[in-house]
Amino acid sequence: MMSTTERVGPCRVAIAGFGTVGQAVARILSGDIHPSLQLTHICNRQVNRKKVGWVAPEVVWTEAFDDVLDGSVDVVVELIGGRSPARDWIEQALAAGVAVVTANKQVIAHDGVSLGQAARQADRPLLFEAAVAGGVPIVRSLREGIAGDRLYRIQGVLNGTCNYILTRMEREGVAYADVLAEAQRLGYAEADPTADVDGFDAQAKLAILIAVGLGCEVGVDDIPLGSIRPISAIDFSYAKRLGCVIRQVARAELLPESGQIRAAVQPALVPDDSSLARVEGTQNIVVVDGEFGGETAFSGFGAGGEPTAVAVVSDLLAIARGAPGRQATDVQARRPVAREFDAPHYVRFMIRDRPGIIAALAEVFSRHAINVDAVWQEPGWAKTELPFVMTLESCGSASVTAALNEIGQFDFHVRPPLWLPILSRGEARA
Amino acid sequence: MMSTTERVGPCRVAIAGFGTVGQAVARILSGDIHPSLQLTHICNRQVNRKKVGWVAPEVVWTEAFDDVLDGSVDVVVELIGGRSPARDWIEQALAAGVAVVTANKQVIAHDGVSLGQAARQADRPLLFEAAVAGGVPIVRSLREGIAGDRLYRIQGVLNGTCNYILTRMEREGVAYADVLAEAQRLGYAEADPTADVDGFDAQAKLAILIAVGLGCEVGVDDIPLGSIRPISAIDFSYAKRLGCVIRQVARAELLPESGQIRAAVQPALVPDDSSLARVEGTQNIVVVDGEFGGETAFSGFGAGGEPTAVAVVSDLLAIARGAPGRQATDVQARRPVAREFDAPHYVRFMIRDRPGIIAALAEVFSRHAINVDAVWQEPGWAKTELPFVMTLESCGSASVTAALNEIGQFDFHVRPPLWLPILSRGEARA
Numbered sequence: 072m073m074s075t076t077e078r079v080g081p082c083r084v085a086i087a088g089f090g091t092v093g094q095a096v097a098r099i100l101s102g103d104i105h106p107s108l109q110l111t112h113i114c115n116r117q118v119n120r121k122k123v124g125w126v127a128p129e130v131v132w133t134e135a136f137d138d139v140l141d142g143s144v145d146v147v148v149e150l151i152g153g154r155s156p157a158r159d160w161i162e163q164a165l166a167a168g169v170a171v172v173t174a175n176k177q178v179i180a181h182d183g184v185s186l187g188q189a190a191r192q193a194d195r196p197l198l199f200e201a202a203v204a205g206g207v208p209i210v211r212s213l214r215e216g217i218a219g220d221r222l223y224r225i226q227g228v229l230n231g232t233c234n235y236i237l238t239r240m241e242r243e244g245v246a247y248a249d250v251l252a253e254a255q256r257l258g259y260a261e262a263d264p265t266a267d268v269d270g271f272d273a274q275a276k277l278a279i280l281i282a283v284g285l286g287c288e289v290g291v292d293d294i295p296l297g298s299i300r301p302i303s304a305i306d307f308s309y310a311k312r313l314g315c316v317i318r319q320v321a322r323a324e325l326l327p328e329s330g331q332i333r334a335a336v337q338p339a340l341v342p343d344d345s346s347l348a349r350v351e352g353t354q355n356i357v358v359v360d361g362e363f364g365g366e367t368a369f370s371g372f373g374a375g376g377e378p379t380a381v382a383v384v385s386d387l388l389a390i391a392r393g394a395p396g397r398q399a400t401d402v403q404a405r406r407p408v409a410r411e412f413d414a415p416h417y418v419r420f421m422i423r424d425r426p427g428i429i430a431a432l433a434e435v436f437s438r439h440a441i442n443v444d445a446v447w448q449e450p451g452w453a454k455t456e457l458p459f460v461m462t463l464e465s466c467g468s469a470s471v472t473a474a475l476n477e478i479g480q481f482d483f484h485v486r487p488p489l490w491l492p493i494l495s496r497g498e499a500r501a
Numbered sequence: 502m503m504s505t506t507e508r509v510g511p512c513r514v515a516i517a518g519f520g521t522v523g524q525a526v527a528r529i530l531s532g533d534i535h536p537s538l539q540l541t542h543i544c545n546r547q548v549n550r551k552k553v554g555w556v557a558p559e560v561v562w563t564e565a566f567d568d569v570l571d572g573s574v575d576v577v578v579e580l581i582g583g584r585s586p587a588r589d590w591i592e593q594a595l596a597a598g599v600a601v602v603t604a605n606k607q608v609i610a611h612d613g614v615s616l617g618q619a620a621r622q623a624d625r626p627l628l629f630e631a632a633v634a635g636g637v638p639i640v641r642s643l644r645e646g647i648a649g650d651r652l653y654r655i656q657g658v659l660n661g662t663c664n665y666i667l668t669r670m671e672r673e674g675v676a677y678a679d680v681l682a683e684a685q686r687l688g689y690a691e692a693d694p695t696a697d698v699d700g701f702d703a704q705a706k707l708a709i710l711i712a713v714g715l716g717c718e719v720g721v722d723d724i725p726l727g728s729i730r731p732i733s734a735i736d737f738s739y740a741k742r743l744g745c746v747i748r749q750v751a752r753a754e755l756l757p758e759s760g761q762i763r764a765a766v767q768p769a770l771v772p773d774d775s776s777l778a779r780v781e782g783t784q785n786i787v788v789v790d791g792e793f794g795g796e797t798a799f800s801g802f803g804a805g806g807e808p809t810a811v812a813v814v815s816d817l818l819a820i821a822r823g824a825p826g827r828q829a830t831d832v833q834a835r836r837p838v839a840r841e842f843d844a845p846h847y848v849r850f851m852i853r854d855r856p857g858i859i860a861a862l863a864e865v866f867s868r869h870a871i872n873v874d875a876v877w878q879e880p881g882w883a884k885t886e887l888p889f890v891m892t893l894e895s896c897g898s899a900s901v902t903a904a905l906n907e908i909g910q911f912d913f914h915v916r917p918p919l920w921l922p923i924l925s926r927g928e929a930r931a
Contacts, residue, residue, distance in 0.1 A: 099793060104651050200646070206794035208646025216630070216638025216646070219814025221534050346800075349779060363529060364636035364802060364811035370776075371797030381794035384649025 082391035085112035085139035087160060088150030089121045092174055092201070095380035096148060101126050105384065107391040112139045136160055140167040146390050148383055149173040158182050165193040172386040174201035174379055180275035180291045183282060196394045198386035203276045204229060204355040206378025207371040208385065213284040213359065220361030222284050226322040229276045231353035231374045232260045232267035233299050233319035237338070238351045241307045241316055247300060259353060270296035270319065270336040277321040277336055284359060285325045286404075287332050293408040294323075297337025301489045306419055309447060309460045313417070315340035315493065316348045326409065333409045335468070340417050340493040346370075347494070414492035415444065416463040416471050421486040424454040428483055432461065439474040441466045456485050468492065512821035515542035515569035517590065518580030519551045522604055522631070525810035526578060531556050535814065537821040542569045566590055570597040576820050578813055579603040588612050595623040602816040604631035604809055610705035610721045613712060626824045628816035633706045634659060634785040636808030637801040638815065643714040643789065650791030652714050656752040659706045661783035661804045662690045662697035663729050663749035667768070668781045671737045671746055677730065689783060700726035700749065700766040707751040707766055714789060715755045716834075717762050723838040724753075727767025731919045736849055739877060739890045743847070745770035745923065746778045756839065763839045765898070770847050770923040776800075777924070844922035845874065846893040846901050851916040854884040858913055862891065869904040871896045886915050898922065 084100060086093045093113070100110040112131045115121045122132055131138065136156075139147055140163060147164045149171060151157050157178045164171050166189070173179065178186070179199045190197035200210045204227070213222070228234050232254060239250045251268070254260035266272045278291040299319055310317050318341050323334040341347045346368050350356040355373025360366050372378035422428060429446060436443055441463050448459040463471065471490050479487060514530060516523045523543070530540040542561045545551045552562055561568065566586075569577055570593060577594045579601060581587050587608045594601050596619070603609065608616070609629045620627035630640045634657070643652070658664050662684060669680045681698070684690035696702045708721040729749055740747050748771050753764040771777045776798050780786040785803025790796050802808035852858060859876060866873055871893050878889035893901065901920055909917060 095793070099649065105649070206647065206650075206791075207797060208642050211646045212638050212642060215815060215819055216641045217636065217811055217815055218818045219529065219535070219816075220636075220811040346779075349776075361636075361811065363525070363807040365808060367637060367799075367801030369797075369799055372795045377793040378795060381647055381650040381791065385645060385647055386649075388648045389645055 081107050081109040082387065083109050083111045083143060083145045084148060084387055085114060085144045085146070086110065086148045086150065087114040087136060087139065088152065089113050089115040089118075090150065091376035092379045092383065093148070093150045094123075095376035096150070096383050097126055099380055099384050105388065108384070108387050111144060114139055136163070140164060140169060144169055146170040146172055146387060148387070149175055150383075151175075152177075154178055154181060158186070161186055161197065162189055165189045165195050165197065168193060168195060170195045170390050171197045172201075172383055172390070173197070173199050174383060175199070176202040176272070176275040176279060180278040183279065184288050196390050198389060198394070199279070200386050201379045201382035203279050204357055204369070205371070205373040205375065206381045207355055207357065207369050207373060208382065209280070209357045209369050210283055211385070212369060213280070217359070217361060217364055217367060220364045222325070222359050222361045223327070224322070224324045224360040225277075225280050225284050225357065226320060226347065227277070227280070227355065227357040228318050228347055228350045229273040229321045229355055229357070229373065230267050230270075230319055231355060232264065233273070234350060234355075235259050235353050236268070237299060237302070237317055237319065240302070240304060244304045244307070246304060247302060268300055269298040273319060273321040273336045277323055277334060280321075280357065281323045281332060281334065285323065285332065287325065287406040288404070289332050289334065289406055289408050294334045294336060295408075295410045297335070299338045301487070302338055303419075303458075305449070305458045306489065306491075308449065309417070309419065310340050311343075312447070313340060313462070313493065314343055316343050317341075317491065318347050318350070320347060320494065322412075329409075330404070330406060331409045332406045333412060335410065335412060338491055340491050342495070345494070411467045411469050412492060413465050413467050414494065415465050417491045417493055418461045418463060418471070418475070419458060419489045420461070420484065421456060421458050422483045423485055424457045425483060431481060432478060435474050435478050436461075436463065439470050441470055441474055462493070511537050511539040512817065513539050513541045513573060513575045514578060514817060515544060515574045515576070516540065516578045516580065517544040517566060517569065518582065519543050519545040519548075520580065521806035522809045522813065523578070523580045524553075525806035526580070526813050527556055529810055529814050535818060538814070538817050541574060544569055566593070570594060570599060574599055576600040576602055576817060578817070579605055580813075581605075582607075584608055584611060588616070591616055591627065592619055595619045595625050595627065598623060598625060600625045600820050601627045602631075602813055602820070603627070603629050604813060605629070606632040606702070606705040606709060610708040613709065614718050626820050628819060628824070629709070630816050631809045631812035633709050634787055634799070635801070635803040635805065636811045637785055637787065637799050637803060638812065639710070639787045639799050640713055641815070642799060643710070647789070647791060647794055647797060650794045652755075652789050652791045653757070654752070654754045654790040655707075655710050655714050655787065656750060656777065657707070657710070657785065657787040658748050658777055658780045659703040659751045659785055659787070659803065660697050660700075660749055661785060662694065663703070664780060664785075665689050665783050666698070667729065667732070667747055667749065670732070670734060674734045674737070676734060677732060698730055699728040703749060703751040703766045707753055707764060710751075710787065711753045711762055711764065715753065715762065717755065717836040718834070719762050719764065719836055719838050724764045724766060725838075725840045727765070729768045731917070732768055733849075733888075735879070735888045736919065736921075738879065739847070739849065740770050741773075742877070743770060743892070743923065744773055746773050747771075747921065748777050748780070750777060750924065752842075759839075760834070760836060761839045762836045763842060765840065765842060768921055770921050772924070772926045775924070775926055841897045841899050842922060843895050843897050844924065845895050847921045847923055848891045848893060848901070848905070849888060849919045850891070850914065851886060851888050852913045853915055854887045855913060861911060862908060865904050865908050866891075866893065869900045871900055871904055892923070
C-alpha cells in the first residue's frame, strides 16, 4: 500500500540553461556526493561558447531542447528563466514522461496550477524548491514539514537585492541611488533593477508561497506592490526613533471569515528585534504562523548560484528517491486578493515650509477617519526642502492611500509623500 | 519508474500514549483539516481515566498495545516516551507491517540505526520529525530540503527549558535556582530538571541531528555535556561586556580530514547579534552550514503539545501520501566523537581573595600553553567571595579542562571555576 517502485541505476538529469545556477548544479552533479544522480545533457543557446572541461566527457551538449526528450533522460532541470519558452518546455517534458525541476518563479507563479495539472496527468513530478528563497527549503517545509498545521499567515524578506540596498542604506546612511549603483557594480542588482526594487520578483515568490502554504491560487498581478525607490536616508533615522528598521516585506494572510487572501509586497517598518529585521544583506527569511505550531522561521541565502543549486539538487534527489507525480501547486481554490491591511502607518513628507501645513494635513486625515498619532520633525533642515513625519494610528491601507491622494494635490510638496505600514512585533517576530 | 501506489480511503492511525502531545494529535485528527487521516485507536494505561468526549465514538480505547496491531491500523504514533517498552513496541509494529511515527528522542538517538534497519526490512516508514525541535521541521529539511548540500556543521539551541531559564536570568538578573523554581511552577521544567539543565535532552537530539544531517552514527553518551547549573547572574554581566549572551548550545562538526565528529552540548557565550542569541524563551533554533548553501537557519517552538503534534501529523501526512519505507536514520558509518573544540574561553573564578592568585593561575595556564587574553574584575564584591573572569585566547577544550583540574586544587576557590567557550560570530551566526 505504501510501496514505491525503486529505480535501477542513477537518475539521468538534463540541465536546460547553463548560466550561474546551471553551472553550480553541474558542479555538484560532477562531484561524488550524489551517486543517485547522473548529469547526461546540457542544453543552451550557442552551446559551444558554454562548454567547460570539468563535466564528464559523456555529457551531451546541445542547443536543441528536443534532444533531451529523446527518451534517455529522467529529469529536466529548467533554468532558462522567463515565462516563454520555459512554460512550453516544461509541458513538453512532462508530456514526454520526463520529470521537471525548475527554479523559474515567473512560470510557477503564473502557470503553476495548470502545469501542476499537466504533471498529475503525466504522473511525473514538477518540483520548484529553487523558485522561492534560493537555498532555504521553504517549499518542501510548507508542503511537508509543517503540513500538519493550518497556516494563516506568511511573511518574508524574499528579495536579496532590496535587502542588500536597504541594510546598506541603514548602516551607512548612503542614498538609494549610490547603493543601487554599487550593487549593480557588484552584480547584486541588474542593470534594470525594476523587478527587484519595485517588487515584481517578491510578488511572484509570494504568489507561490500563497499557493503552497495557504492552498490558494491568486492572480500574481493582483498582489499590490510598493517600490523601495522613494526611501531616503532620513527615513531610516525616523524609523530608528520608532525602534524599527525598513525592509521590503512580502506578506499574505488567509482571512478565515471571508476566505479572502490579503497580500502585499512593499517596504515596511519592522521592529528592530523582529525576525524580519535581523535578516541582513542578501539573505532571505520566511516566517509562517500556524494555528497549532505558532511561528516558525526559515532563513538563509536566497540567491546565488550555489544556494539555488542546493535547492535544485535536493529536488532531484527527491525524484531519485521516488517522489510521487503529484508534487505541484495543490491549490484548493482561486481566491481574490484583498489589498487592505490594517496597521499603524509612517508617512514622510518633504515640503516647502509655510504656515498651516500641519493643519491642512490633519484636516484631510481627520476627514478620512484617520487619527494622527505623532508629528515629528528633526531640526537642521532647510525650509525649502523640509522632511517631517506623521505617524498614524492603525487604519486601513485604502484609507491611507485615499487620504494621500487628496493630500498630494497640495502645492507644498517637494516630493510625493511616502507611506509605510508599521508592522507590530507580533506581526514581524519569530 | 516513479509511480507510487496510492491508498484507497484514509490512513488509519493509532495513538499510543495519550498525554499532552497525544491529546494535541487527537485534537488535530478530530478536526476536518486532514481528511486523509483517520484516528482509529487510542492506547494508554488506565485508559478509562483518559477518555474524552471530543473524539469520534468509533475510536477504540484500549490498554493493550496488541489491539492496535490487529491488522486494521496503518500507522502507530508512539508517544509513550522512554526507551522501554517504546523500542519493543516500535519493532512489533514494523514487524506487523504497520508504519510508525514517534516523538521519542531517546529511542531514536540510541536505537535509531537498528530500528531503521527493521523499518527497511519491513518496507514500512519510521518517521520522527517530532523527536527534535518540536514543530520546527528540521529532520525533513536536513533529509530532503537541503539534501543536495554537503553539511559540515550543525548548531542549535535544542532545549526550551534551558533557554527559558537562561533568557530569564539574563533579562532579570535573577539567580538560577529562583528561575528554575518558577519554571517548575509554570510547567516549563520537570520536578527533576536533570535531563534538561545537565544536557541529556539536547544530547539525544544532537545525536539524531548528527545521524540525519551529517550521516554518521555516534554513541549518544559519547557527546560531552556541560550543565547550566553553575551559571550565575554575574556571568551574564561579564558576557554582556564581551558582547555576548549565554545559551545552552548543542553543536557538531564533521572533520573532513579524519572523518571524526566533534560534538558537545554545553553552555557557551554567543555574540548577542548571532542567530543562536536571538532565540528567546522556550524557542528552539537549528543553524546548519553546508559546503554549497552556506548557513541556513530554522527556528520555532521546540516543545509543547501543539507544535510537537504538528510534527507528528506532518509525518502522518507523509505516510498517507506514500512515503517510501526507507525513511529512518540513513547513516553511512559509526564515528568516534572528538571532544576537542578550539575556541577562546571564558573562565569565571569565585575566590577568597589573597595576594598572588592571578600569578598562580597565569602560571598554570602558561604551563598548558594557554594564553590569557584579559583579566576582568567588577568592583564592589566582598573579598571573601570575589568573582573575577579570565578570557583565554583560542585553545582546545581538553587543555582548558586539564589546566582547570590543576587549578581546582588551589585552596582559594569558594566555588569551582566555570569555563564556557566563546563562540565567534562566524560560528554562531545565520
